[in-house]
Each structure stands twice: as C-alpha cells, then as structure tokens.
Amino acid sequence: MILSVASGKGGTGKTLIATSLAFALSEKNKVQLLDCDVEEPNADIFIHSHITQSYPVFIPIPKVDETKCTYCGKCAEVCAYNAIAVVNKKVLIFPELCHGCGACSYLCPESAITEEGQEIGVVEKGNSGNIELIQGRLTIGQLMAPPIIREVKKHIDSRNEVIIDVSPGTSCPVVEAIKGSDFCLLVTEPTPFGLNDLSLAVEVVRELGIPCGVVINRAGVGDGKIEPYCSEQRLPILLRIPLDRKIATLYSKGVPLIEGMPEWRNAFFKLFQDIEEIVSVNQAAK
C-alpha cells in the first residue's frame, strides 16, 4: 500500500505520525519511508538511518544561441511560468522560475534553444532496520520541489509498505507527493487554523480521488470544531493523540513515539488495519 501522510498546516505532528507508522509496520514488513517534504526533510531525525547513497537532481534550463535567434518572442509566449522574456533584442532567462518543461526549446522556430542541466537538490537513500529511507532535499534558494519529489517517488517498490511524508500546505509539491497514493492520512490539530487548513487539504485530496482519514493530534484542547466537521464531511477520525508533555518531550528529542512510549504500538497497528479496511472497501466499490 502507498500511504501518504499530509497536513494542511505545519507543526501538526505529521512526521511523528509517519515515522511511528513506519516503525510499527517495520516490525513485520519491509517499509519504504519517502520524505517528500523536500524543503525541510526531517523524518531522519526520528529514523536515524545510515545514508549510503546520494545523487544530484537536475532540471533542464534553456540556453539560447543568439546567432540563430530572431527575437520572435515565441518562447516567452509559450512559457507558462514567465521564466523567459524577450526584451529589446535580448532573450532573458530566469532559471529560478523555470520548471524545465521543455516547451520553449520544442517550439522555437529557429531551433535556437538548447538545454543545460541545473542542479536543484539531491536524493538520499539510507536504512534503519527494516525501514528504507528515501529523502529529497531541495538546495537552499531553489524553488522547484516537484522534480525532486518525482525523483524520490521513482524509488517506490510496491512490494513494500510505502509511507510518504508530504510537505505541509496544499500547493503543487503536496499534490505531486500525494498523487498515486492508495490512502491519505491528514494530521490536524483542534484549533481554528487546524480546521481551516484541514478543510483545504480535504478538498485537494478528494479532487485527486484518494480516500482519506484524519488523525487529531493534541486532541482535547482547542475549540472542539474539528470533530463535527469530520462527521459532517464523513471523514473517519482514525486516531486521537492527546496533548501530553511526555509526547512533546519525545518529539523535541527526536525519539520515535512508539520507542519512547511502547504503549502506543498497538494504536498504530490498529490505525494501519483501519486504513487497509477502508482501502479494500473502496477498491471493491470501484
């Protein structure tokens, strides 16, 4: 199963849930944990893997041969990201905006555009027991997270249980990380911000046609509006984790929840079983 763990907002404890699930499942199966929060990959703080492989990720950036260019402006017209402009007989390229889609070089009538690779980050692989960690890391100053996420996801081996730690929010990197999942677990907290961002995340996940459920972290505090929202939206609440000083201390020290508090082990087994059930009912209904 490919299970993504997302949250509409940062700081909800998404990585704590993703890593706890990975540790619980790794007792019986081989698990791949994909850290697709490439701007700030931090699953390894809990996993303590031994990184054995690292390689760069490039995107193709256009390069113009001005001896062939007629300054027709076609390349600027087709670029959906405003990464290329033609001004006063000069072609300007803004590499930080370029998505490397290749449209400009494909459509240049003079074949004046070639492409050169620009490094935007790295993919790293490591192991910790039965867990294989694959993490993407975007170079500081680079903006193009999706190509790195795609590269991380190329390593998915569907014979394993796969857990994807998704970046917070609802933008392109989130969609790139979640798409193709069998289920998406949305981690939230019972505050007005938590509810607002959860509802946005639910819209995105439903638009992608992926079944989802909710984990409420720091349950028992806040304004009590999350639970009515979930029941109104028919969103199963699959786990509640209370606000607990010991959990917060473990989190701040990078100790996995089920290692520091083994009494949570069964709760994570049960969480996964419930997800499997929802996925199989969903697949049967298709």
Ligand code: SF4
């Ligand atoms: S499309 Fe080609 S020829 Fe036209 S301005 Fe761009 S690089 Fe120059």
Ligand code: SF4
């Ligand atoms: S490769 Fe795509 S995104 Fe980059 S400048 Fe060309 S058209 Fe724009």
